[in-house]
Amino acid sequence: MAIIKLSAIERRRLSAFVTCLVIAIVAWMFTTLSNPYKFTVKQVVVFKNVPQKRAFHPLQPDTVNALVQGTGWQMLMFRMNDEKKAITVDLHTLDTKNYVVLSSQLKQINAGRDMEHDIIALTPDTLFFDFSSRTVKRVPVELVQAINYQKQFAQSDNVNIKPRYVTISGPAEMINKIISWKTDTVKLNDANEDFYGRVKLQGVKEGNLSVLPKSVMVNIPIDEYTEKTIEVPVKLVNNHKYYDVKIFPQKVKVTFTTSLTNYPDLNEDDFEAVADLDLWRNNGYTVLPVKVTRSPSYSKVVKIMPQNIDFIIKK
Known part of the structure; x- marks a missing residue:
């Protein structure tokens, strides 16, 4: 294989050419990614100000497509981060209507985000809801625990939970299926003394359900x-x-x-x-x-x- 031998002057020229080429590519990328673009991202919908006297069920998925105005850098970061961001939708109009128009809330949706770019439009723009009578029910709290006891130690008496019951409200067909409400998992390793602390309840997965209170005091006797x-x-x-x-x-x-x-x-x-x-x-x-x-x-x-x-x- 032939080996090309370059003189000292030719090596300096080649090095200068490669350096200039790299600088030009970086400058082009920086300029290109600094330009504004419009791109679409998935956004998870969460609700606030849900109706207290009307139970509801969304008639569409819990995500929407958001048309975003941002730089190429921001678009690149969105593409690299698969985690779906959330937008908060105000449901106060459901007291008199069965739909919410997202375009009318764009200003407050953007104001509630910690992003440097704004959402221009959302698809679908209108969210529709199905209503049914709202039911209130008291159910016992179910403690979820994963406790590893120290040798010769164990639970020595009944677990004490205050309050013992929580109040749930929502559509009757959903409420009737719920017989208890679970807590977050209490995890202890090498436990050798009583546990006493505040434990959060598991969150609701449906926007038309509510649970009160949000946490309970738990006492686990250990001896x-x-x-x-x-x-x-x-x-x-x-x-x-x-x-x-x-x-x-x-x-x-x-x-x-x-x-x-x-x-x-x-x-x-x-x-x-x-x-x-x-x-x-x-x-x-x-x-x-x-x-x-x-x-x-x-x-x-x-x-x-x-x-x-x-x-x-x-x-």
């Missing part, structure tokens, strides 16, 4: 757990013919986990252990297994000793 063993009397069930039955032993040892706060207060009255005589009558069991049918909330039975009891039936 350290340990094991405790107590003796619990065994209760014989399904003795339909009232046989004279003697069981041995009459008490079993129940080992369970409980919070340190509840540890001193728990006794045999908080538990119920049963043996089912139907297992002998229907299945021929010679010993009866023992089951714990009642135990305190947030306690977990670890083992029962003995697991089976002997019995004698006197006919």
